[in-house]
Amino acid sequence: RAVGSPNYVRIPSAEDTCRMTNLVMQGTENPMAYDLENADYILSFGSGLLEGWGAPGRVMNAWGLWHEHTAKRKARVVQIESRASNTASKADQWLAPKPGTEAALALGLAHVIIKDHLYNADFVDAYSFGFNNWASSDGKNHMGYKTMVLNSYSPDQVAEITGLRPKDIVSLARDFAGAKAPIATCGKGKGYLNGSLYEFMAVQSLNALVGNINMPGGVLVCDPPPLSPLPQIQKDAIASEGLKKPRLxxxxxxxxxxxxxLIGDLAKTIIKSPKSPVNTLLVFSANPDFTLPDGGAFREALKKVPFIVSFSPYQDETSYMADLILPDHTYLEKMDDVVWPTGLQYPLYGISKPVVKPVYATRNSGDLIMQLAKRIGGSVGSSFPWEKYDDxxxxxxxxxxDAQAGLVHYDGSVPAWKRLRERGSVTPDYKTFDDMWKKMKAGGLWYLPVHAYKNWGRLFKTPTGKFEFFSTRIELAFYDYALKNMGIAEKGDAAFMPHYEPALSDADRSAYPLLMMPYEMINLASGWTPNPPFLNKTIFDNQLRKDESFAEINPKTASKYGLKEGDRVIIKSPTGTVRVRVNLFEGAMPGIVYLPLGFGHTAYDEFSRGKGVNPNDIIHVGKDPLSGHPVWWNTPVQLIKV
Structure with a gap:
């Protein structure tokens, strides 16, 4: 912004979808805060609780708490996903709907809960909007969430969509609503990739139906850590004019x-333009060439950008396409911060300190940016008044x-989740700012394990001041023509509420009769950082053998193609092809081919480069209605035996 560019883009993740869900239903843009440790019924819509979802150490600890004292345990875990992942295999119950139909299932559960009068009437009647039919100020009648769900999402209707049995839908709904502290989570796999906004809204509507918004064991609504805002940038005439331009x-x-x-749309804009509208691209802490589920579109866009600067400390795929590399320190070599780890039910600000001196002649990217700003001078230089990033x-x-709240020393004998449950108060364990900062650097965190439960009357920042089953923000933002442009199938009032939108594809399904789904493993890095070499030793030889990775295929599907264990096949999508070997897996849904994310590097070192294939290369990407983020779970493919 200091130099006049509005084009700051990020890799999409489940956090982005959660933020939008909270915005359109609750009026805040804070992340989801799941009180997992105090829940007694965990309904996970694809969340890889044992695959690295959220803050993995914390979630693993919660899983241990749920399974303590087996004879007396009260917590129950139900996993909703099409593949028998580690989480699904170890859950108390596993239901496998067709990929992309999770929103329909959530609304099918809502149908049973409403029809059987199992919902929390105290919350729904007094603190929600749009549950019942309603009339607007202009006298127009509107359909409510209750009517939509009862009319369109009966167990039989949802069974047709999801492939599940109606009786299982009914049983699951009654169990969920009957629990003391039920919670429904969402975000597929590790949560590194975005989800469907309407699906997340449908799942959150379940939490609202049972009244477990901002209740112990539910989805808490927390204020973010009270960090000091950075000073406003100073804009000169060039910056002011540049910031008036629309984002690419x-x-x-x-x-x-x-x-x-919307980084996918940035790539499309660059590709479709005769001359790249971007003349300089700076890449920080990201490897979009490898990690974006876009069938290689961003890679094509990179080829058109005249000047690319990578700040990666790794020789990754995107750095290979850069004109200049200014390598950052690795995370072990510098101080950095973590603002509120994903899913945590209380505000936390973490500080990671360097544990080793920089091995090579690298430089902290934050320091470098400030030095570049000072060289530019003028308003750009004065917008960065610090000497170094640590400042x-x-x-x-x-x-x-200044908030005079929170703790900087973690007492393991009284876990934060217990403090929350006991509804106690905390006294800051520091006297001066210097004392707090010194202790934070030594202990690594500030956190506030105190929460004002319920508080429904002042909690929601929506236009109605209530939890919105019918989102007035969506209604105000969209018109009929906009709904059409966004590819939203539902018309009228249903478009402003959680509903099921079938993932659309322009591919010829007769030519591509199967679907490909990527999946994530906790012992295989699938983000921008490479896999530590010793973790490769934990990968089974039916996942990677020498340089060949495996696709999981149900034996019934394999038999149709005359395939047996270990056979080599080509997986072809409308976007491209990859060659893999076959792993016959009963836990794979028939008709779907599963490929692990994290293999297929063409860069990094000899332990990562040339090992297996990257499913992102063949994803036939669609667009999620409403959010515009990529639909990566609906790639049509065909199998060709080698």
């Missing part, structure tokens, strides 16, 4: 009002001290 990815526009970043972290932390 159209995020935040009338077309995509709830999205802050920025220290300045942000002043807001924590």
């Amino acid at each position: 990815d159209h995020a935040g526009s009338r077309r995509y009002p709830f999205s802050k970043s 920025v972290l220290k300045e942000r932390a002043k807001g924590l001290f």
